[in-house]
Amino acid sequence: MKKVLLIGKFNDTLEEINKYLANYFQVQVCIDNAELIRGMMKINKPDVILVSLMDMDAAQLDIFSMIKMDYFDIPAICLGTPAEPAEYAHVVKDAHFMVLTSFENKESILEVIYKALHIDYEVETSVMTRSFGKKKYVLIVDDSPIQLRTMNEMLKDKYEVAMATSGVKALTMIGQRLPDAIFLDYDMPICDGRMTLQMIREIDEAKDIPVIFLTGIKDREHIQAVLELHPAGYLLKPATARTVLGALQKIFYAPVKKEYK
Secondary structure, eight states: OOEEESSSSSHHHHHHHHHHTTTEEEEEEESSSSHHHHHHHHHSSSEEEEEOOOTOOGGTTHHHOOOOOOOTTSSSEEEETTTTHHHHHHTTTTTTEEEEEOOSHHHHHHHHHHHHTTOHHHHHHHHHHTTTTOOOOOEESOOOHHHHHHHHHHTTTSSEEEEEEEEEHHHHHHSSSSSEEEEESSSOSSSOOHHHHHHHHHHHTTTSSEEEEESSSOOOOHHHHHTOOOSSSSESSOOOOOHHHHHHHHHHHHHOOOOOO
């Protein structure tokens, strides 16, 4: 999946753009701060940079110079009202930047991103349309058949669910089809949750899949060991349907955090 870095002030418009593009790309959102952008680029280099000019002021002009000089190999797109690109004309007039001033129809953003990536818009959206709206695909990994059945009952009405009884089997299934999220039992024999997660993160296409740990051990030391692996979340067994569904809701549909001053 192609990666988009969305830069701008955290506001309702940026949130809407993020939600829309997340249906087609892996989207990272970053406030318009040059140092924070550099940090995110080191962690996960995007295929396209999308910069919102809305509410941007002169203090952020260094962002454009940085993108042009340091990330010249990545296509960059500026979004704003007709007045905003005019204000920044001396910065964005370079051929490196594409400027989109009308994007009430979010498809126009999608089209210009595909253009920047040299992807045929008509062909790609035809493929996307066939898969758009399908249920998210969730993989549950646990050595307990009872736990697998219980989790499946909780999720099957809202999500497409697959189940694996071991870490090794899970890796095979991930190789065949990438899930949108994974519930991973931490306390499995032979190949435990820690080892399984490490192997998942060694797969380039799968390393960013959100992984939620399941554990039945509640002592502080054990929970700390789980958190040190930086999962998308962890749940104590037995988890309730509300807790399980809430964890996925947070991953898939959480809004962009707003900036408070």
